[in-house]
Amino acid sequence: METESQKEHKWLQKLVGEWTFEGEAMMEPGQLPVKFKGTESVRALGGLWILAEGRGEMPGCGASTTLLTLGYDPKRERFVGTFVASMMAHLWVYDGKLDESGKVLTLDTEGPDMAVEGKMRRMQDVIEIKSDDHRVLTSRMLGDDGKWLQFMEAHYRRK
Numbered sequence: 780m781e782t783e784s785q786k787e788h789k790w791l792q793k794l795v796g797e798w799t800f801e802g803e804a805m806m807e808p809g810q811l812p813v814k815f816k817g818t819e820s821v822r823a824l825g826g827l828w829i830l831a832e833g834r835g836e837m838p839g840c841g842a843s844t845t846l847l848t849l850g851y852d853p854k855r856e857r858f859v860g861t862f863v864a865s866m867m868a869h870l871w872v873y874d875g876k877l878d879e880s881g882k883v884l885t886l887d888t889e890g891p892d893m894a895v896e897g898k899m900r901r902m903q904d905v906i907e908i909k910s911d912d913h914r915v916l917t918s919r920m921l922g923d924d925g926k927w928l929q930f931m932e933a934h935y936r937r938k
Contacts, residue, residue, distance in 0.1 A: 794849075797820055800818070817835015833847070848860045859875075872889075892920075917931065
């Protein structure tokens with residue numbers, strides 16, 4: 780049974796193309812942010828999914844490759860996906876939704892706490908479409924105080 784393309788699937792197609800990115804990440808509290816950059820190639824899988832393969836220097840990890848999958852599940856009315864990277868063993872599983880403006884996709888996930896070995900923490904990756912040729916990815920984690928703490932921001936520009 781074939782899934783009919785929804786407006787959310789069409790939204791994902793905005794990400795298809797060749798991109799460069801530059802960003803900053805906070806590796807440790809109280810330290811200056813670490814800069815990183817790279818490239819990303821995003822392709823469609825049918826009209827329902829996107830696959831994004833990134834390459835670049837990742838803070839504290841050296842050269843790395845990443846793979847992001849994103850789709851939309853019409854039955855759940857949620858965006859779904861995964862993220863893996865060559866420098867980590869954790870499989871990030873996404874569940875998210877678009878905001879009212881249709882420009883900001885917030886993806887909820889859970890991952891290893893960067894400060895406490897063996898502890899998991901709620902996190903979010905947020906993709907904001909600034910224009911057809913510019914998007915911003917921010918990553919944040921839920922602190923023990925119940926507040927979101929942004930630890931990474933990257934600007935993607937279409938080649």
